[in-house]
Amino acid sequence: MRLPSEPDVLVIGAGAAGIAAARAVLAAGRSVLVLEARDRPGGRVLTDHRLGLPFDHGAAWLHNAEDNPLVALAGSLGMALADSDALRREFSFVGDRPATPAEQADYGEAWDRATAALAARAAQPGDCSLAEALPQGGAWDATVSAWQADIISAAPPGRISLADFTANALDGGNRMVEDGLGTLLARLAEGLPIRLSAPVTRLDWGGRQAVAEGVFGTIRAGAVIATLPTSLIAAETIRFDPPLPAEVLQAAADLPLGSVAKVGFRGATALGLPPFSSIDRQVAPGEPLVAISARPFGRDLLACHVGGDIAAALEAEGDAALEAFMRAEVALRFGARAAAALHFDPIVTAWQRDPWARGVYSYARVGRAGARQILAAPMAGGRLCLAGEACHTRLAGTVAGAWYAGEAAAAAALAALG
Ligand SMILES: Cc1cc2nc3c(=O)[nH]c(=O)nc-3n(C[C@H](O)[C@H](O)[C@H](O)COP(=O)(O)OP(=O)(O)OC[C@H]3O[C@@H](n4cnc5c(N)ncnc54)[C@H](O)[C@@H]3O)c2cc1C
Structure with a gap:
């Protein structure tokens, strides 16, 4: 697949939030490129078949099934749920x-x-x-x-x-997904313009266009959706230029990933x-x-x-x-x-040692429940949005929360593009 070199929207990370965001941008008729650090999509959702049966390293259950977009998506792909x-x-x-x-x-x-x-x-x-x-x-x-x-x-x-x-x-x-939740996410990522093994190391979001840098060179985009786990935002594994606002970094630190x-x-x-x-x-x-x-x-x-x-x-x-x-x-x-x-x-499993996760999912420190809204608020008029499980207030820590947060960020980015 030919990947756009100057997409309307650049998505950083091909986990649930990144996949949802990319699908929403494409559905709106705009171009998108996803840069993913790992050599696979899915992020914290991964089905492993080494035991001769599906075993989910990360998420295994579709919670809150009555309001979980992945239930219907699995059905549309003909995947069996229990x-x-x-x-x-x-x-x-x-x-x-x-x-x-x-x-x-x-x-x-x-x-x-x-x-x-x-x-x-x-x-x-x-x-x-x-x-x-x-x-x-x-x-x-x-x-x-x-x-x-x-x-x-x-x-x-x-x-x-x-x-x-x-x-x-x-x-x-x-x-539960019979073939594994990771298999479902991999199917939902199929056909998306995703560049694997492409960690972003620097993001310049100060100008009219954002510029991402990494082993892939530089990519320019009209808007950026960054879906890193809070562990990596707080550790500043991507150098944002200008730096992320102090309250956003604090919000990420107040939503650490557990084990x-x-x-x-x-x-x-x-x-x-x-x-x-x-x-x-x-x-x-x-x-x-x-x-x-x-x-x-x-x-x-x-x-x-x-x-x-x-x-x-x-x-x-x-x-x-x-x-x-x-x-x-x-x-x-x-x-x-x-x-x-x-x-x-x-x-x-080894999620704590995983350099692209450093933990499993976010919890809020006492007194800091409001941090999720701060993290989810679009920046630069929607040209930089953070998304991911930690950004959802009602389904935080889940695949569904990440999916909805990715869609919300896509809506904000598309609105910013006009
Ligand atoms: C053990 C475990 C059990 C769980 N159980 C459940 C469950 O049963 N049900 C449920 O709903 N949820 C569960 N979860 C939580 C669920 O997996 C997550 O909430 C959800 O998958 C997070 O999606 P995300 O897109 O926000 O983040 P991620 O999946 O972490 O996606 C972020 C992506 O960004 C990439 N990335 C990071 N840095 C960079 C960079 N610099 N450049 C480019 N890419 C980068 C990462 O590689 C990753 O692919 C579980 C998680 C774990 C680990």
Whole structure:
């Protein structure tokens, strides 16, 4: 495909936001070029087939299915989705044994208490941390907290803004893509003018035309949409000239990316679990929670997740440490023989070490929920827009949020072009 050398709109990054922005610019009849640092599109969404089945390193669920543009897009491509909520079978452990029905009922009540406590505190003036708002002391409170903070928000509860957490509407349905969410994004990127292995190192946005520089030389464009994760904006991995306004850099710093590490094993069938199983365990305060998702679509896959600081620490220790940690959790719940039945050579994710991500998705620091609007505000009359999951207030941290933010940035850039 011939790539435009002087596009109307230059998009930096071919993740969900960049793909959505590029499609919107093309749909409006204007030219676009996407410069992507990696050798593949998709960004934090990647399906890996090394296990002989699809395994998503990053995003795996289409959240908020009722208002998620990727649900309809998957349908238009004839890609099969599963309603993973309807199909999910939940199992909770207390130590090395399944929870009793009474304990299970207690667990349900702990979730209800937490939901009510968060809503009650959020209705009061002033922000606070999730830790301050969540109930503590009950048998399951630390487990609910670990789910809400470390697993879902990728950070410890003491660092997460309650206002931002409750603004996020992740209470809708969930879908899984049979061929993998990364496969869906790769299909949506097909045919777009994307130049791979083309990291932008400098962006001059002071003149009538913006000028991007990198190994590709220089590209001039009428408007620019930059979709870098906040980790990279805050670290100023692209030299913006003039520099980004101080409040924008501060907003990126106030929306850091958290940590989630995943290990995908084959050998799940030996555990005797039904398809779409979700298995957790009661944890004590401070104890890490491993959330296990087993046999999606009836496959022989066990995906083990851990989030927050322990995920970052284990990832820094290396793949062997993460694998051993997950095998020990499987052994605790299902016995040493079941853990030994898991195949060697699992897939171990490494988002923190990934130079083009440096984390998984954004959370807002306490008191800084407003940072998302600051980040999303078009600059230079729409000729420079930031986009990405961190720019969406209602679906932050998700593929759908990134998609909508990419479309919004495209609308602002197109309006600036006139
Ligand atoms: C482990 C994990 C689990 C997740 N689970 C879910 C889930 O189940 N459901 C869900 O909805 N979301 C989930 N997410 C979040 C979701 O993946 C992200 O919110 C979304 O993909 C972000 O898209 P984006 O376009 O904003 O950013 P990215 O996907 O990060 O895209 C930005 C792109 O910019 C590129 N780039 C960076 N610097 C440069 C440069 N200098 N020049 C050119 N290109 C550059 C990057 O390589 C990248 O491709 C998960 C993420 C992870 C990592």
